[in-house]
Amino acid sequence: MKVIWNNQLVERSAVVIDMEDRGYQFADGIYEVIRVYNGSFFTMDKHIDRLFTGAKKIDLTLPFTKTELQKMLSDLIQINQIDTGNVYLQVTRGIAIPRNHVYPDVANVSPVFTASTTIVPRNQEKMNSGITAITLPDTRWLHCDIKSISLLGNIMAKNEAYKQGKEEAILYRDGKVTECSSSNVWMIKAGTVYTHPDGNLVLPGITKMVLLEVARKAGILVKEEAFTLEQLKSADEVFSSSTTAEAMPVIEIDGTAVGTGKPGPIVKQLQQLYLDAVEAQCGK
Numbered sequence: 001m002k003v004i005w006n007n008q009l010v011e012r013s014a015v016v017i018d019m020e021d022r023g024y025q026f027a028d029g030i031y032e033v034i035r036v037y038n039g040s041f042f043t044m045d046k047h048i049d050r051l052f053t054g055a056k057k058i059d060l061t062l063p064f065t066k067t068e069l070q071k072m073l074s075d076l077i078q079i080n081q082i083d084t085g086n087v088y089l090q091v092t093r094g095i096a097i098p099r100n101h102v103y104p105d106v107a108n109v110s111p112v113f114t115a116s117t118t119i120v121p122r123n124q125e126k127m128n129s130g131i132t133a134i135t136l137p138d139t140r141w142l143h144c145d146i147k148s149i150s151l152l153g154n155i156m157a158k159n160e161a162y163k164q165g166k167e168e169a170i171l172y173r174d175g176k177v178t179e180c181s182s183s184n185v186w187m188i189k190a191g192t193v194y195t196h197p198d199g200n201l202v203l204p205g206i207t208k209m210v211l212l213e214v215a216r217k218a219g220i221l222v223k224e225e226a227f228t229l230e231q232l233k234s235a236d237e238v239f240s241s242s243t244t245a246e247a248m249p250v251i252e253i254d255g256t257a258v259g260t261g262k263p264g265p266i267v268k269q270l271q272q273l274y275l276d277a278v279e280a281q282c283g284k
């Protein structure tokens with residue numbers, strides 16, 4: 001399997017990451033996960049746009065144009081023969097010595113770009129059965145809109161869920177549900193679908209964007225409106241969304257069944273609408 005390292009396709013074993021890399025020292029960088037179905041990227045433009053938006057927010061000059069990045073990633077999945085899988089890519093601010101919190105002068109430091117592929121089939125079984133979750137206070141920072149490689153708050157939450165034998169952590173801040181440790185979260189009450197609006201408290205999920213679009217087109221009532229922990233717990237249906245998991249039913253929260261304890265009709269409809277969107281772009 002090849003990887004990309006500083007705009008070149010190389011063997012993974014050839015990659016050398018410097019101990020003075022600011023990604024390693026400060027988590028000073030951003031990343032993306034892009035899905036591949038049937039050998040084609042799904043919503044690649046949206047992921048690339050989000051990467052460029054995030055880079056601007058942290059004054060990071062990316063070492064490629066959007067077109068150059070598209071070409072490199074397409075070459076990568078082709079050479080690795082990825083049919084259904086993910087591309088993980090990250091860009092750090094680069095190697096700066098001595099270690100200094102202040103951003104280094106861009107004239108002296110080049111960002112470090114890496115990308116790799118993994119074969120990841122759709123988890124149809126889980127999508128049919130649903131997952132279990134716990135709720136936790138959202139202790140992360142206030143720039144959750146940036147897809148930062150600084151994920152300590154997220155992994156602490158996910159690990160707590162794992163320790164309790166559950167699969168996801170649903171986070172809340174000031175009584176309002178924000179998102180999950182690695183996905184956006186949605187609830188359905190009396191036929192209306194709710195999810196937290198974009199802003200600094202959640203990642204503007206690409207899957208969320210696609211689901212909002214297909215749901216509205218299909219005439220499903222959707223509100224980008226924050227809801228409380230109490231509303232979450234009395235919802236008819238709950239689901240999470242992410243690039244890899246798509247629309248994933250949550251059937252149990254803090255040990256109590258959601259609705260009937262089985263994936264409900266609206267999340268199933270959304271899964272199908274999402275699949276239609278995937279097939280329209282990437283083929284069957």
Ligand code: PLP
Pocket residue numbers: 033154179180181182183184202203204205206207208241242243244
């Ligand atoms: N929220 C968080 C914290 C995430 O880590 C992710 C995905 O990794 C998402 C939301 C969903 O984003 P996307 O749909 O773009 O994968």
